[in-house]
Amino acid sequence: MPEKKIIEDHPYISYSKPILSDQEMLDRSQLFYKKMDSRRSVREFADRPIAREVIENILKTASTAPSGAHKQPWTFCVVENPEIKKQIRIAAEEEELESYESRMSSDWLDDLKPLGTDWRKPFLEIAPYLIIVFRRIYEFGPEGKKKNNYYVQESVGLASGFLLAAIHNAGLVSLTHTPSPMNFISKILNRPENEKPFLLIPVGYPAEECWVPDLGRKELDEIAVFY
Numbered sequence: 001m002p003e004k005k006i007i008e009d010h011p012y013i014s015y016s017k018p019i020l021s022d023q024e025m026l027d028r029s030q031l032f033y034k035k036m037d038s039r040r041s042v043r044e045f046a047d048r049p050i051a052r053e054v055i056e057n058i059l060k061t062a063s064t065a066p067s068g069a070h071k072q073p074w075t076f077c078v079v080e081n082p083e084i085k086k087q088i089r090i091a092a093e094e095e096e097l098e099s100y101e102s103r104m105s106s107d108w109l110d111d112l113k114p115l116g117t118d119w120r121k122p123f124l125e126i127a128p129y130l131i132i133v134f135r136r137i138y139e140f141g142p143e144g145k146k147k148n149n150y151y152v153q154e155s156v157g158l159a160s161g162f163l164l165a166a167i168h169n170a171g172l173v174s175l176t177h178t179p180s181p182m183n184f185i186s187k188i189l190n191r192p193e194n195e196k197p198f199l200l201i202p203v204g205y206p207a208e209e210c211w212v213p214d215l216g217r218k219e220l221d222e223i224a225v226f227y
C-alpha cells in the first residue's frame with residue numbers, strides 16, 4: 001500500500017518509479033515503439049466475436065488518460081446489437097455519400113485516394129463492437145446547474161489515443177472513423193445534450209484477407225526538433 005498524507009486538506013499518496021538500467025530503458029522504449037509502429041487503421045473486419053471483458057479492460061485503460069482538472073470528460077458507448085449497428089451504418093452512409101459527392105473538396109478527395117476510402121461503410125455492421133467516443137462538454141451540478149469541463153477536446157483526444165493503443169495491445173484492430181456530421185449517432189444512441197460525438201471506432205479482428213495501404217511514417221527529423 002502506498003503511503004498516504006493530507007496536504008492542504010486534500011489526500012495524497014506517495015508515488016515513485018524504479019530506476020531502470022540504461023539498457024533496460026533503451027530496450028523498453030525500442031520495444032514499445034516497434035509495437036506501436038505495427039498498429040494500422042483497418043477497414044476490413046472479421047465478424048469473429050470478442051469477449052466483453054476485453055472491451056471493458058480497453059475502456060478502463062482509455063479512462064486512465066490525463067484530463068483537464070481530472071474531470072474525465074468522456075463517455076464510451078459500446079454497440080454490439082446488430083439492429084443498432086445497422087441503423088448506424090445506414091445513417092453514416094447517408095452522410096458519407098453526401099460528403100463524398102458534394103461536401104468534400106477535390107484536394108481532400110485526392111488526398112484520400114491512396115487510402116481507398118469511399119462512402120460505403122460495411123465494417124459498421126461486420127465488426128463485433130463499435131465504440132463511440134463522446135466528449136462531455138459540461139456536467140449537471142446540483143439543481144441541474146451546468147458546469148463546464150476543461151480542455152475537453154484535448155482530454156478526449158488523449159483518451160482516444162490510449163484507447164487505440166489498448167486495442168492494438170490486445171491484438172485487435174480499429175479504425176478511427178469520423179462520419180461527418182455525426183449528430184445522427186447522438187439520436188440513435190439517445191445521448192444527453194451535454195455529450196457530443198467525437199469518434200466512432202469499430203473494433204475486432206482484421207478480415208482473413210485484409211489489405212492496408214503501404215504507408216510509411218515521417219522520419220524523426222521531420223517530426224521532432226531538439227534544442
Ligand code: IYR
Nearest residue numbers: 096112117118177178179180
Ligand atoms: N469521413 C470520411 C472521409 C475521410 C476523411 C479523412 I481526413 C480520412 O483520413 C479518412 C476518411 C470517411 O470515413 O470515409
